[in-house]
Amino acid sequence: xxxxxxxxxxxxxxxxxxxxxxxxxxxxxxxxxxxxxxxxxxxxxxxxxxxxxxxxxxxxxxxxxxxxxxxxxxxxxxxxxxxxxxxxxxxxxxxxxxxxxxxxxxxxxxxxxxxxxxxxxxxxxxxxxxxxxxxxxxxxxxxxxxxxxxxxxxxxxxxxxxxxxxxxxxxxxxxxxxxxxxxxxxxxxxxxxxxxxxxxxxxxxxxxxxxxxxxxxxxxxxxxxxxxxxxxxxxxxxxxxxxxxxxxxxxxxxxxxxxxxxxxxxxxxxxxxxxxxxxxxxxxxxxxxxxxxxxxxxxxxxxxxxxxxxxxxxxxxxxxxxxxxxxxxxxxxxxxxxxxxxxxxxxxxxxxxxxxxxxxxxxxxxxxxxxxxxxxxxxxxxxxxxxxxxxxxxxxxxxxxxxxxxxxxxxxxxxxxxxxxxxxxxxxxxxxxxxxxxxxxxxxxxxxxxxxxxxxxxxxxxxxxxxx
Numbered sequence: 001x002x003x004x005x006x007x008x009x010x011x012x013x014x015x016x017x018x019x020x021x022x023x024x025x026x027x028x029x030x031x032x033x034x035x036x037x038x039x040x041x042x043x044x045x046x047x048x049x050x051x052x053x054x055x056x057x058x059x060x061x062x063x064x065x066x067x068x069x070x071x072x073x074x075x076x077x078x079x080x081x082x083x084x085x086x087x088x089x090x091x092x093x094x095x096x097x098x099x100x101x102x103x104x105x106x107x108x109x110x111x112x113x114x115x116x117x118x119x120x121x122x123x124x125x126x127x128x129x130x131x132x133x134x135x136x137x138x139x140x141x142x143x144x145x146x147x148x149x150x151x152x153x154x155x156x157x158x159x160x161x162x163x164x165x166x167x168x169x170x171x172x173x174x175x176x177x178x179x180x181x182x183x184x185x186x187x188x189x190x191x192x193x194x195x196x197x198x199x200x201x202x203x204x205x206x207x208x209x210x211x212x213x214x215x216x217x218x219x220x221x222x223x224x225x226x227x228x229x230x231x232x233x234x235x236x237x238x239x240x241x242x243x244x245x246x247x248x249x250x251x252x253x254x255x256x257x258x259x260x261x262x263x264x265x266x267x268x269x270x271x272x273x274x275x276x277x278x279x280x281x282x283x284x285x286x287x288x289x290x291x292x293x294x295x296x297x298x299x300x301x302x303x304x305x306x307x308x309x310x311x312x313x314x315x316x317x318x319x320x321x322x323x324x325x326x327x328x329x330x331x332x333x334x335x336x337x338x339x340x341x342x343x344x345x346x347x348x349x350x351x352x353x354x355x356x357x358x359x360x361x362x363x364x365x366x367x368x369x370x371x372x373x374x375x376x377x378x379x380x381x382x383x384x385x386x387x388x389x390x391x392x393x394x395x396x397x398x399x400x401x402x403x404x405x406x407x408x409x410x411x412x413x414x415x416x417x418x419x420x421x422x423x424x425x426x427x428x429x430x431x432x433x434x435x436x437x438x439x440x441x442x443x444x445x446x447x448x449x450x451x452x453x454x455x456x457x458x459x460x461x462x463x464x465x466x467x468x
Contacts, residue, residue, distance in 0.1 A: 014071070014078035017055050018043060019094035020113070023075035027065040031058040034068055042119040102131035185277070192276060199271040214262035221259060228253060274424040282407050282418075285341040289333045289440055289454050294323050295365065296331040300444070303451065306334070310451035311444045325365045333440030333454075336361065342408045344440065345420045345455040348382075349402050354452060355381045355443035356404055358415060360436055373432065379441055380417045380427050389427060401426070403455070410434050420455075 014022050018039035025037040033055045035043075044051045050059040090099055092111035099109040104124035115125060126134075235243055235250065290306040301312040309331055320326065333344075337358065348354045355371075357379030364375065371377035381388040382400060401419035404426070408415050416428035444452040 010074070010078050011082055014075040020096060021094060022079045023068075023071055026068045026071045026075065028068045028071075029053050030060045030064050031056055034071055037065065040065065045119055045122075100128055101125050102128055104131065189276065196271060196273070203269065203271055210263060217260060218262060225257065228257065272424040274422060276423070279405055279418055279420060279423040282343045282405065285343040285407070287335070287342055287344065288456070289335055289344045291442065291454070292332050292334040292439075294321070295325060295439075297325045297327070297329045299329055300331055301451075302331065307456065308451040308453040309442055309444055310449075311447045313447070323365065327368060328365070328371065328443070329445060330355070330365075330371075330441055330443040332359070333442070335440070337408060337410060337438040337440070338436075339410050341410070343405065345403055345405045346442065347403050347453040347455055349448065349450045349452075351444065351446050351448040351450065351452070352384050353382055353445035355379050355441070355445055356406055356417065357441050358406075358408060358438045359441045361439055362436065373429070377441070378415050378429055378432065379443075381445070383445075387427060389429070406440070408438070410438070 016023050016026070016036045016039055017033070018035055021036075023034065023036055026034050027037045027040060028034050029040070031053045033053055035054065040054070043054050044063065049061045049063070051061075051063060052059055091097065092099055092109075092114060095111050095113035097111035097113050099111050101110040101112075101115055102108070102125070103110055103120050104126060106120075106123065109128070110120065110125060114120065231250065232254070235247075291302050291309060293302055293306065296302055296309070296318075298316045298318045299311055299314075300309050301316075302309050311329055318324065325331065346356055348356075357377065359371070359378070360376035363377060367375060371379060379389070401421050403420040405418040405420040406415070407418070413431040413433050414428070415432070417426040418424065419426060442452060442454075
């Protein structure tokens, strides 16, 4: 019988006198009794002493609690040897007594032992039935509120589902609009393309035959002249008798030679390359461009906002550097262009000449003479009566534009110039494999009281560009 007694004694020694369960983090009071740390903390709920031992009622002025690690090990051994039995419903897990009261402060069920502990002395503790009646009334009111919330939630859910369905219909309708409008635009563009090609063919048929006839007549005259020249060269080699024989006819034919000059055919084309809506589409890629004063030729005068430039009458005393253009009357944009698509517009006004385009960052800015693609400059030059680029010179299609749009597609190697007023193409460089950093280039070649101005946005992304 010694073994069962030993086991029972182990259980008793490892049991807390407050919760009647195995010790959890046991601590010892000044009087030598042991309790779970949480149990004694709850029992000594008041912030100031003295504190009475729950077992012997001895008073202590301070909370002198010392951990009892050996007892913690003993409680763990007892817990393994005799696991606590399941607590029946309606029984306090701590004291194994029936639950007969309810604490209104902590909202928990209590047994008689829980009530006797100092933890709930100042709490609102009521009999189980009275507390249940009270709480039932509160729960019924809460149920009314929750049912109303449920009705509102279902109503809002139905409205949200209707809104989702309506939104999907709106999106689908707009999707169909986009598809239909772009299909319509594609048809219109195809028709406009055919119309322009037809007009070009008509222009070609109108101008080319006279040019060919003129070329044919000139060819025939050249052949006759060559024949007569050969005859005269041969006659000059003859002796006197041979040279003078039948000379009357030869001299008459020489005197009758009259070169028929070709008719002047106007070379100004009437058909312009204008894609409806293209410039508006390119404006999606517009960015802020400002002038870099460190690159400006000393003859150029820049505005304070770095958006306008004109050619001055006097050369300014500016420090020379590899970055500054000299002698070329040019200035670069401050912003580097290394990738992507970029569009900007420049108000050139009615000035007699100008140059616009891009150049490589490392291009020689002390270059004398023509700037062309081979030395890192892709620019369009207007010289009053014709345009000039590194590729060719050509006459303007009509009155030169007062505002020029420049579009750069870096990856595609594309650079083109447009009349920003009517959207017609002025010139497009052949595709070029750009590399490194590019900068926008501006050059007011001629003096004018009106400066060359980089246009800026009036407002949001949908607004047009305007000089300021």
